[in-house]
Amino acid sequence: MLVPRCYDRMYTTFGRHILGHVVEVLDTVGGPEICASNKLSKAHIGNFFGCLLFPWTCGGIRVSGVLYPFQGSGTLNLDLNPQQLEAVTTTQGPLLVIAGAGSGKTRTLVYRVAYLVEMGVVPESILLLTFTRRAAEEMLERASQLMDQRCRSVAGGTFHSFAYKVLRQYSQMVGFEGGFSVIDRGDTEDIIQSVISEMKDQLKNIRMPRKGTISEIISKARNLDKPIGNVLTNHFPHFANLEHIIVSIATNYNAYKSTHKLMDYDDLLLYFVKMLRERPDIREILSSHYRYVMVDEYQDTNKIQAEIIRYLCESHRNVMVVGDDSQAIYAFRGANYKNMFEFQEYFPEAKIIKLEENYRSTQHILNFTNAIMARAINTYTKCLFTKRVGGIVPRLVDTGTEPEQAIFVCDSIQYLMERGVPPWEIAVLFRASYHSFELEAELTRRRVPYVKYGGFKFLESAHIKDLLSFFRALLNPEDPIALGRVLMMVKNVGPTRVKKIQEWLKATKTPITLIAQWEEAQKARLKDLREELESLGNLFQELETLVSSPDRAVERVLDYYLPVLKEKYDDYPKRQRELQELIPMAERYNDVASFISDLILDPPNGNLGNVRESEAITLSTVHSAKGLEWAYVFIIWVAEGRFPSSMCLNDPEELEEERRLLYVAATRAKDDLILTYPSEDARKVYGFEERYYMGKTDGLSSFLLGLSGDVVHTIRFRKGSRDNVSLAFEPPKRSVAQKKPRVEARQEFKEDKAPEAGDFRPGEKVKHPAFGVGIVSKAPKDDKLEVLFARYGKKLLHLKYSNLEKI
């Protein structure tokens, strides 16, 4: 007997797999014993619409071996809600999806890819544009698990990587006949530096902004599609008097790039859109190739990206954009969340779908985030709600000083891990990368492994740039910056000789391999120099034979470079290890050029491979945490001047973005959210801080002032009182007396023996130190076990980390 109310939850299970689970369908009604089960086959299901009807003809399903008769399946959270389903199945025409935090946006995109393929759309004609390439890869991976391997052929990536791909194909159309190389921000700054030194007679006695600031100004002007003067008055008023100088630096910078066949990140988009504007024929080719376009994180696209989308969809108008205006956090680099609303102007026939049910966080957390956003100046398009009950009210912890903040967070993390919370469910978020330095030191002292995301770039460290410049110089002999960097590594070669050598190379058209023939190096006095140049020439000669085996090329460069590295840095062992990480990365490529361009378009995150990710907690800037989630989230430094950043306090628009940033941070939390700030004067701790924050009031972030006690609980923490940590995590009603035996019981259990996989079977009742009583819902696999808890919902637990007890 079928229970009809389950229909709306079941009708979306259209594949053999639901998010990686093997699904079997039970033919008859009744208990597990009498259910005959059929493995779902393609034939059985037919197509998606066959699936829609499917539940009417069966008695229940079995998911990865666990039985879900229809009577109890209402809690099964593996499918789509009606809005998500509508977004998935609306494939024709423009579609705007406004998707709140944790509303299953990614799942919707994944299902939509799978659905399109299921409906017979050629995978190569689907284009999925995302914010990072990792996001695209993960979505396509999940879609492949849902459907089949065809989903891997879907075109996906960032706007920048897509632009690169297209521009390489049509490079002659944009005036780059022999192709081009992509440069990162570091290269940009190097070029600006050299442009400035060329212009230095014009610039004497002028106090110039730093090169990083100049490149920021130029980039912002281009991304906003506004003149430099405009950007200066709006964002850098103190440099407004330098307008004509910066404009001419920009002109020279652009000229430099085109003569040397270089494109920066902005160029990729700008040349792409320029080509689309001017060439209806190419528009038509692309538009007929990519028949279905999807864009994720649409609130963080800029005007140029929106224009690119319009051109790409010109003829078919099958475009779905997904975004959330309340999570727009990239205005500083020219993003324009108004694209979300302007979409309807260009696509008036667009269907609009809102996803407002949050599946991630507890209601307590949403109460908090809603309260933060309720005080925003702008009004946003949705309000989140959840069916998740239980959990605990977010805490705001005043930790006194910064060292105590680090101690509190470390104590808390250790407290949680001792109680079985796996490290990958814990994250510490902060506004700016350097905010975590103190915490990192404390974690290192206590040997708590962590992975840090955001801030410092692997690619920007000097040794990596050194290494890459060999390949740059190899691939693009017209790139004097890269070659210059290489030459500077040679002993007794400084800026002057670099310049002379480059001029000589150019004048005599000598290939780099014969660099040792440089006239001046023939002098007997400079024998050492000539030998150095000879070995450099040999290196390049060998590299030319290795262009199609990047891993061997990296090894060869390392042979040459490691001695230089040892000379240059005291901490060379660490740097050497990082460099060697590049070898396995290079192995995946067939040629050096694609290895290098991929590295630049999708730079790897900071710490590579030093810790096993499964052992490590996460530290991340809020920007880098976008789209991710953890059970326990700490947000540190919620202090005025840090979060919001002191740089944004004067501008209401920027302050508004800071607020959204805090919203993004808080909505990463599934079960528990803890905010911390040092209320006392932390300035005395660091001389450096003292100067910077002089005259500013630290103290609590204005975003958190005057929140009601229902929304957040305030706690004081001072060093040396670990009780405070338990206070922060345990409901106040529970007495200390009750708490103690629990801990002892756990220790006894530990002495016993570690639980084995075979000890737990689906359906058994277990007790978890932090989550309480639950029922095993999925058999152990790879030491992992899924348990359904009354208060916390489904949890994937690691047997090694969670002290589970059978009861």
Place this chain on the structure above:
DNA sequence: CATCACGCTGTTTTT
């Protein structure tokens, strides 16, 4: 001509 030691300065977020 390269290199080193010194002191000053400005601190965000990223494809």
Place this chain on the structure above:
DNA sequence: CAGCGTGATG
């Protein structure tokens, strides 16, 4: 604290 320019030294 690091990245920069400056001036002294080899």
